[in-house]
Amino acid sequence: MKESRKSKLDRRAFFKKSAAGIIGSVGSVYAHTNFRVANDFKRPSSSTDLNWSTINSNFILKNGVTYMNNASLGMPPMIIVDAVKAGYEGISKEPLHGKRKLQDKISKNVIPLLASTFNVKTDEVILTRNASEALFLQTLGLVLKKGDEVVLSTQEHPAALKPWIHRGAKDGVILKYVFIPSPLVSKQDTINRLMSAVSSKTKAISFCHVTRGGHKYPVKEIANLARRKGIATLVDGAQAVGQFPIDIKNLGCDAYSASLHKWILAPSGSGFLFVRDNAKRFFESPFDLKAFTINSFFDPPGTKDYPVRAAVGTALNFINKIGLDNIEKRCRYLSDYLKDGLKKIKDVKILSSDNYNLSAPGSTIFEKKNLDALESVRIFEKRINFHIDEHQRDGHDAIRVSTHFYNNTDQIDLFLDTLNSI
Ligand SMILES: Cc1ncc(COP(=O)(O)O)c(C=O)c1O
CATH class of the missing domain: 3.40.640.10 (Type I PLP-dependent aspartate aminotransferase-like (Major domain))
Known part of the structure; x- marks a missing residue:
């Protein structure tokens, strides 16, 4: 199900109202007590957030934290623990x-x-x-x-x-x-x-x-x-x-x-x-x-x-139960959404290609003029409790956002709003 433009705008307006509210709403996709659904979920039929909520309830991420640094270390679901x-x-x-x-x-x-x-x-x-x-x-x-x-x-x-x-x-x-x-x-x-x-x-x-x-x-x-x-x-x-x-x-x-x-x-x-x-x-x-x-x-x-x-x-x-083909599509959906948002922010240069042959589905790197990437990692954690990473390599001062299937478009909206305000 494609999310409507209006609902996205409504959500953006809502996000601007209260930081505490935002963190609570974004973090609540992970239901700590529901980890036993691991074997009950169906293979998702599309990439949008709704189809992935049952699978996402397998994760036990601390309430209020948003994890977008999967490229460093994956966040194992409760069944692995x-x-x-x-x-x-x-x-x-x-x-x-x-x-x-x-x-x-x-x-x-x-x-x-x-x-x-x-x-x-x-x-x-x-x-x-x-x-x-x-x-x-x-x-x-x-x-x-x-x-x-x-x-x-x-x-x-x-x-x-x-x-x-x-x-x-x-x-x-x-x-x-x-x-x-x-x-x-x-x-x-x-x-x-x-x-x-x-x-x-x-x-x-x-x-x-x-x-x-x-x-x-x-x-x-x-x-x-x-x-x-x-x-x-x-x-x-x-x-x-x-x-x-x-x-x-x-x-x-x-x-x-x-x-x-x-x-x-x-x-x-x-x-x-x-x-x-x-x-x-x-x-x-x-x-x-x-x-x-x-x-x-x-x-x-x-x-x-x-x-x-x-x-x-x-x-x-x-x-394998989710399907690596499904994971690829879901990760693409999220990183395409992120890239679309980044393109609208002034002074941002995206270093990840739009061409699927040249970029992986889950990791996106970009630079923002006058923003030190290492400093930005601290800012995102302090302001909105988001975990991202720097990519200060190959002569670039880039920020790396790595979104796995458990992330969602609400989290990306909040990330973009915050980046825009730094
Ligand atoms: C491209 C690449 N190679 C190797 C490694 C090292 O991985 P590991 O921590 O599993 O040794 C990393 C870790 O981030 C990596 O990004």
């Missing part, structure tokens, strides 16, 4: 059996579910603590010698850069940084920039599927071109996974690292590493040199955070 709690209870009540039960669940349910969600084989993925750990494993694991070159974009996250800087210092690998502008110009421009840095010494291209600021790279096209030249492609999928359906096999990259505690809404401290079956020969690992599958080859040994890993299954079930 319950799942982690149940895992720890199992270990505490009966450590031996509790642990075995969780290990069983992880290998028999969680890994297969993870693999099927992203269309990879179960022995091509391992669970990690986060994307950073996976990025370290994939980058430190690639077999390279002194003088080999690696192409990187200037938009990489420090988590992806650090292991490469280490390889540069320790192994004499040469890092070639390619400047990529914000907003992205076109798919072809991104491809051309990265590929024109390739030389006969290039052994790998390392880049994001979706950058920290929400720019979307053409992974499949880059992986295709690289493969024809015998170059490995190592992808950082931390910001991509959970925002839209992803078929990693079809992308064709050799390694893919991701967070699960961002857009998948899994418990904090969860991520995964994928290494393509027939790319394993390009990698080495200190953990099990003779292993044939990526699981034991790359998986650091020892006792794991079993309750967290088991709860990843609950998160994947929750997300």
Whole structure:
């Protein structure tokens, strides 16, 4: 159901009346006591707010707070909190059996579910603590010698850069940084920039599927071109996974690292590493040199955070039940709404493309003249209890607003009114 222009105007007038009233009304979409509806909801039939209210009642965000920083850390719904709690209870009540039960669940349910969600084989993925750990494993694991070159974009996250800087210092690998502008110009421009840095010494291209600021790279096209030249492609999928359906096999990259505690809404401290079956020969690992599958080859040994890993299954079930296609549409609906509003505010420059091929559904970055982004984060929290983030990178002093399906247009209206008044 499309909201009428009049009701939006009425709401805007209402918002201007009282800050306390606003915060109460915006925060009340999260019904703390209703978390058990998790399995009762229907797949939403459209992107508007009304269809998502039942799903949103699974979240337990503190009343009065509005969370628009999902790109930093996802806000798990109550069923995830319950799942982690149940895992720890199992270990505490009966450590031996509790642990075995969780290990069983992880290998028999969680890994297969993870693999099927992203269309990879179960022995091509391992669970990690986060994307950073996976990025370290994939980058430190690639077999390279002194003088080999690696192409990187200037938009990489420090988590992806650090292991490469280490390889540069320790192994004499040469890092070639390619400047990529914000907003992205076109798919072809991104491809051309990265590929024109390739030389006969290039052994790998390392880049994001979706950058920290929400720019979307053409992974499949880059992986295709690289493969024809015998170059490995190592992808950082931390910001991509959970925002839209992803078929990693079809992308064709050799390694893919991701967070699960961002857009998948899994418990904090969860991520995964994928290494393509027939790319394993390009990698080495200190953990099990003779292993044939990526699981034991790359998986650091020892006792794991079993309750967290088991709860990843609950998160994947929750997300899959809603449908990643639905989540993509809903996130687009909200970020398009946000962008439309930003375009009407004086002195705002949006750095996220309108083109769906170039931007992720959930994250929007923009600059406002004479507004320091870091300062704005403080102002939004102080004035209206909104949590957003800065994006002071790549020469930009930008603000990042990352809206997941649980946000709504009322919250965006309030955000825009406040931005307008700063
Ligand atoms: C693009 C990108 N890569 C990697 C990371 C690191 O993710 P994690 O905290 O799961 O290690 C982030 C975190 O914000 C990110 O935005």
